[in-house]
Amino acid sequence: MVKLVIGIVRAEKANDVLEALYRADVKGLSISHVQGHGGELDRVETYRGTTVKMELTEKVRFEVAVSEEFVKPTIDALCEGARTGEVGDGKIFVIPLEQVIRIRTGESDQTAVTPVSA
C-alpha cells in the first residue's frame, strides 16, 4: 500500500525538515510554499498609518509518496525537523493513494515510489 504523507511546516524549518528526511533516506519529495493559519498568535505589522494583523503565515508543504514501511520514518523526520514546541509548528496528514505511476517507465505503485538507486 502506498501512502501520501503531507506535512505543513514553518517556512523557517523547511531546511531542517529536508535534512531530517535525507537522513531518514526518504529521497522523493516535492515542496510548495503555502500560506496558512494554525492558531498561532497574530503578527502585528505597520505600514505608514495602517496597522494590520497578519492572519496567514508562510508555511512550506511537503508531499512525500512512500511505501508502507517508510511512513513511520517520514513522519518522524517531519516531526523532528519541524518541531519548535510553540503553537504553529504545523500538521502531518497521511492518506492512502489509489495509484502511483512513474511517468518515465510506466511502473506503478510500490515500484514507482522506490528510488532508482535503491
Next chain:
Amino acid sequence: MDGLAVLREPISAGDTAWMLVATALVLMMTPALGLLYAGLVRAKNTLNTFMMSIGALSVVTVTWTLVGYSLAFDKGNGFVGGFKYAVLRGVTFEPRTGTAIPQLLFMVFEAAFCIITAAIVSGAIVERMRFGTFLIFIALWSVLVYPVLAHWVWGGGWLQQHGTLDFAGGVPVEMASGFSAFAAATVVGARKDYGRQALLPHNAVYVLLGAGLLWVGWFGFNGGSGYSTGHPGVLAFTNTLLAPACTLLVWFVLDLLRDRRVTAIGAATAIIVGCVGITPAAGYVSPMSAMLLGALAALPSYAFIVWRPRTRLDETLDVLAAHGIAGFTGILFIGFFAQLSWNGTANGLLFGHAAQLGWQALAALAGPAYAFAGTFVILRLLGLVMPLRATEREEALGMDVVQHGEQAYMAGEGAILVAPDVGVDAPLTIARP
C-alpha cells in the same frame, strides 16, 4: 575668522559647484550600498539589511556634525583632531584651508564619506545583529574609529605629515571598513546556519543595480576628493572609469577559469573591488597605471572571496575582501606607481622615490590594525551591556518581521485591518464559518 585669509583664498564658484554635486553623488552611494547588500541577503532580511544603511545616514550625520568632523579635521595632534570644530563651531562659508570651497561644504562632503563607511561595515553582521545595537555601534564607531583614521591621512595627522598619499580614503574608508568588518564578524559571530546550510543572495538584480549606482556615485567620491575642478580631480574622475573596467575584465576571466561561466554577482563584486582599488590612488597615478591597478586589484580579492567561505569566519558580505584587501592593494600600488608628472605631488618607487613605498606600507599596516582593534573593543564592551544579536528563533523568522514588523515582499492575503480606534488587542470581528 580673519578677513585677510578670505582675501588670500577666495571661494571658487567652479570648485564649489562641482563639490555640491560631488557631495550629492557620494550621499547617493549609501542607499545604493543598501540596495546591493539587500540583494545579497535572504528575502526575509531584505529590509533590515537596507535599513542598516539608512540608519547610518541618520546616526552618523548627527555624530559627525557634533564631534566627528572636528576630531578628523581640526589640527589637534598627530593622532586625532581636537574639538575646535565641535557642533560646527567656526565651520562657515569661509574656505577650508588649502581649498577654495566653503568649509561648510567641505564638512558635508566628508560627512557623506563617514556615513557610507559605517554603512559598509554592516555587511559583516547582517541577518543576525539587533538593529538598535547596530545603531549604537555605528554611533560609537563614527566617533572613535573613522575620525582618527581620517585625521591620520587628511586632517594633518602623522601619516600625512610623513607624506603618505591617500587620495579618497584607502585608509579611513576602505581598509577601515574592511578590517572593522573582520573584527565585527569575529565578535558578533556567525549566523546560526552558517557552514551548515546554503545562505544565498535573493535578488541579483538589486546587487547589480546597487553596484552600478555605487560606481556612478564613486565619480563624486574620487572626483571630488581633489576638492576642486583642478587636475587631480579630473585625473581621479577619469581613473574611476578606467580601473573598475579592467577589474571587471579580469574578474570575467577568473570566473571563466574557475567555472567556465561569468557570474552576475561576481561582476557586481568586481565593480566594487575596482572602485575601491583606485580610491586611494585615483589622483596620483597615470591613466595607464590606473588600468593596471584595476586589473591587479582583482587577483587578491578574488582569491580571498573564494577562500573565505571555507573558514568559520562568517564575514557575511565579504567586506574584508572587497574593501579591506582591495584598499590595501590600492594604498601599496601608490608606493610603486605614483607619478609626479601626473599628480604634481610625489613619485613612487618606479619613478625613483623608494621612500614613498615605505610610507604607503606603514599606512597599510597601521590603518587596519587601528580599525580592527577599535571595532573589536567597541563591540566587546557593547556586548557586556546589551545583546549584540537576535535569538536563534528570531534569526530563523527573519530580521524584517522581528526587528521592523514589516516584510519586503507582501503576499497581500491574510492581512486584517486593525481599526485605529480599536487597537491591536481587541478581539477580531471577522465572520466565522
